[in-house]
Amino acid sequence: MNPLAAAAPDVLAKEERLRRELAESSSLIVALSGGTDSAYLAWVAKQALAERALSVTAVSASLAASERQAVEDLVRQFGLRHEFIATDELANPLYVANNPDRCYHCKDELFAKLGELARTRGFAGVAYGVNVDDLADFRPGQQAAREHGVLTPLLDAGLTKAEIRELSRRAGLPTWEKPAAACLASRIQHGIAVTEENLNQVERGEAALRALGFKQVRVRYHLPSGASAQEGALARIEIAPDELPRALTPAMAEKFAEIFRGLGFRYVTLDLEGYRQGSMNP
Numbered sequence: 001m002n003p004l005a006a007a008a009p010d011v012l013a014k015e016e017r018l019r020r021e022l023a024e025s026s027s028l029i030v031a032l033s034g035g036t037d038s039a040y041l042a043w044v045a046k047q048a049l050a051e052r053a054l055s056v057t058a059v060s061a062s063l064a065a066s067e068r069q070a071v072e073d074l075v076r077q078f079g080l081r082h083e084f085i086a087t088d089e090l091a092n093p094l095y096v097a098n099n100p101d102r103c104y105h106c107k108d109e110l111f112a113k114l115g116e117l118a119r120t121r122g123f124a125g126v127a128y129g130v131n132v133d134d135l136a137d138f139r140p141g142q143q144a145a146r147e148h149g150v151l152t153p154l155l156d157a158g159l160t161k162a163e164i165r166e167l168s169r170r171a172g173l174p175t176w177e178k179p180a181a182a183c184l185a186s187r188i189q190h191g192i193a194v195t196e197e198n199l200n201q202v203e204r205g206e207a208a209l210r211a212l213g214f215k216q217v218r219v220r221y222h223l224p225s226g227a228s229a230q231e232g233a234l235a236r237i238e239i240a241p242d243e244l245p246r247a248l249t250p251a252m253a254e255k256f257a258e259i260f261r262g263l264g265f266r267y268v269t270l271d272l273e274g275y276r277q278g279s280m281n282p
Contacts (some may be wrong), residue, residue: 006109015044016156016165028125028151029114030055030083034160036072037129039175040152040168045127046080054123055080058087058110061196062183064203066210070151074269075177089185098194100140102185107141111148127151133161137278153157179216179240180277189222189280198233201263205235208259212246216240219260224267232266241274 022045023026029044032055045053053272057063057071067083075082087109089095095105114126128145131154145152154164168176185194187202198221205219220236239247246252247270260268271279 008166011159011166014157014159014163015050015167016158018044018153019048021151021156022053023278025049027052027122028054029118029123029247031110031114031126031128031150032057032071032080033129033181033241034074034175035066035129035167035181036175036178037131037154037164039074039129039173040164041127041129042074042080042082042170043168043171043173043245044153046078049188051081053081054121056117057082057084060087060089060112061199062089062106062185064181064184064206067181069178070175070178074173077094077174083118085117086131088209089227090196095185096193096195098185098190098192100138100190102140102194103189104140104144106183106185107144108147111144111150114150115148125149125151127153129153129171130162131159131161182277184270186280187218187220192223194220201233201235205237205260208263209237209239210251212255216238216242216243218275218279220271220280232264234267234269235263235265236269236271237261238271238275238279242264244272244274276279 001141028049029046030045030053032038032042034057045271065202074080090106091107091111093225095102111126111136112115118126128150130142130152131146165176174272184199184202188194188198202219202221206217209217209219216239218238220238222234224234256270257268
């Protein structure tokens, strides 16, 4: 039995609490990345606040084109009030340096811009889609959210990732089973400068893997010890464990090598542990 089926009354009670608390806001901006959590929050905010809810998506070199398209499709399908804004993390040397706190600097700029937008347009606050499970992971962006006073409605309602997926499924949101999709910069090994070039390599590599039929993938960008980007980086491919058998063939290895060397990688590896969230975290 699906454990959420038995717990449905409790999950629905959490959703009702979420709706009530959102409805108490006079107006709200929701940071919409297009992932499961933010999409659900944007949808519920629309139910509770109608046109008093505005979903906003940041566009930069670290947002994959496929993710932007997914946001556009979601907004169109569910009639969300929505805007794109530009952010420029690559202008911040602390972000480009790509230390373990990189995500802090990204979210600091995002929430500063959303806060300014809220003040300029008369919105009462800004919210984002952090959930209970996120507290167990290394996420420097949460510190930036606290510093900017960003609201956490899903967390306040006590919702877990599994519960958000179930409620998204009930709502008919296409994101209910969407794989996790962190920004492209999360694929770059800490200490290697983030550039438009390596972000583009990662994006094109993941698009090529999906074109081969793989659903849950990551292309991790590494530099061998002492090597420079000009000498050639190493692509560490992560594929969901249940999809690995199809990847572990000589024919597929040949395809991987052809694709990634064509993208400028010198070395191509397949991670035998498969995809796992946060594998680049310290």
